Amino acid sequence: MIVDLVFQLLQMTLVIMVAPLLTGVVRATKARLNRRRGPPVLQPYLDLVRLARKEAIIADSASWLFRITPYIVFASTWVATALIPTFATGLLFSWSADLIAIIALLGAGRFFLALAGLDVGTSFGGLGSSRESLFGALAEPAMIVIVFTLALVAGSTQLSTVAAFMTSSAVGLRVSLAMALVALIIVALAENGRIPVDNPSTHLELTMVHEAMILEYSGRHLAVIELAAMLKLALYISLIICVFIPWGLAIADASVADRLFGAFVFLAKLLAGGVALGVFETSIAKMRVFRVPDFVGAALMLGFLGALLLFVSRTLK
């Protein structure tokens, strides 16, 4: 029990420690591909420290909602991340909630962030919130059908069970899983505001989505939101890793050595995912705002199709 708790806390510390590094790796990859030297990969840590030390300026028109939103967003994202079996399945918290709870936690974070965007009453905040809601309205159902597909294959919405099933030999090659993977990647891109949906490094207020909502934040508030955004990116990449490339994952009741090895493999996979994201983002332009629903809608359709195929193949047996 104590060991489990220790490992659970270790996992939560690990993800929060490594999330800025992941963002740094993505940025460094993009900088390198754009022939720039770019900031060091540890720069996001320094940025967070710098922001945390700065004075937080709050608009006169902001309500209490604006002030608490950063902490709500951060807390919900961190809890959601704690539920992902990053390097070991069967951690203490993983039995308390399943994938649907993770979606709900992230949805709650989005809800508050969108409200905070509207709260100050600037036009950019409203613009960002409206776009975020538009994308979210499609990304969340898409995520749900992906979960259904996974649950139909693995027989559970519990991530530890899914991951354990995926590492076992029972899984085989399935078309539905390929569809779910593509859909999950699309959702991950949309949810994290990456190119082609949103550009995290843009200075153009009129094109922003996520950045537009948090435009009025500064100081420690901004630091907390930035950290939550970094965590969310780590969460989605971890999710893809644990479901689709779980090899190296320590299965429940594994030895301490196995778990440490699992943590090492997880880190390597996470950073490789960051590099892959950087390469992908460099090779594509951002799409028009009204194209995004088509793009995320494709994820929804793929998820549906995957689930449908599973039903059909079952009845064929």
Added chain:
Amino acid sequence: MTPRFLAGENEWFEAGRRMAAGEATFVSLWGDEGRMRVALREGDGALAVVDLPTDRGAFPSMAALHVPAGRLERAACDLYGFVSLGAPDGRRWLDHGRWPLRHPLGDRAARAGEPDSYAFLEARGPGLHQIPVGPVHAGVIEPGHFRFHAGGEAVVRLEERLGYTHKGVDALMRGATVARGAVLAGRVSGDSTVAYAVAFARAVEAALGLDPPPRAHLLRGVMAELERLANHFGDIGAICNDAAFALMLAHCGVLRERTLRAASAAFGHRLMMDRVVPGGVAVDLAPGGEAALRALLAEARTTFPKLVALYDNTASLQDRTVGTGVLKAEWARQFGAGGPVGRASGRDFDARRDWAYPPYDGLAFKVATHRDGDVNARVWVRVAEVGESLDLIEAMLARLAPGPIRADLPAPAAACEAFAFAEAFRGDVFAAVRLADDGMIARCHLRDASWLQWPLLEAAIEGNIVADFPLCNKSFNGSYSGCDL
């Protein structure tokens, strides 16, 4: 170029009528001591200048006859305190009420108190909302205010408000020496410093009846094309970057930097500021400068086609640029839009060819045009112009013969004036210079091509989505500084 001088109220109205009917093209409108002046390009390609003495500070509005004159007329009224009778838009343009005086070229009345409020044009309808953007932007760009009326994401109306970089160039010019005037002209819009300096120098030379040596003409041409190259490289990259395709910006940025370094090696200044002076050029090609320029040409010829292919083959990028921000050919013609903006909408006009000034009068080059008028067309026109500029630099270097680079300016026999054009990377710069009999500048009016392009941006964005505005704006790339004077 000797213009036709016309004067009087009848000619004023007749000029407005002919421009509105499309028989002539509006060039510029500006105030002078006790009179308003309008310049137009006649159907036969000649320049006409119409003078209209103001009646106790009032004159019949040209904007009421021909809309494109509107902002220049408002600016002239701000500077001189004239009143335009019957003007469709009576709001001040350059003067935001923050200057310590009113009418800096007129009675210079002291002013105190609160800045003006500005009534933006309205758009009413269910679900419409306003988005104010600027004048301070998130990126390091020039200041300008954009007021959007949007229904959700669709832009219903865009209105620009400029004037934030007003430097008082017209007032500084008055009474300045020609040498100081050249320095000031080169700073109206820093990215077009060569084109402005050429336009100013040519106007002064024409007024004094002086022709610079041939080598000076060619060196000016080389500098002007280098400036065009550097800016077009920057623009093509920046347009793609606004669609979040940073790769193009990175590679075009390298080419732009190489161009600036070659300019520095050849002429001793990256932007070639103050290198063109009335009478010729201030510096000759540095030793090793020609080699640096030829190295640049060689590199651009190998690298740039690959970037063009990258642009052409990236579907996600084309998806953003094709069909976005369409400027109708009819509008481009009505406003006499110069530069890539006009040419991308089918207006076949280039000051280098159509006002035929040296060294271009003796050189063969193609003027690229496009019919679509969208962001994509403006990119392709720039791409074609890069190719032409590379060829032009090579041709001019080949013709470069040893000789003097500067002629001494004679003292004027009497008060004189002249007009000149130069093709900047944005389009034609128009310079009207009037010298007093002591050789000092009595009035210098410099009109950037952006004066006639900014209003078209408002038209082109209509019906597009808010998120596409940066892309459209960057493809126009109007000068703020050049219009704010």
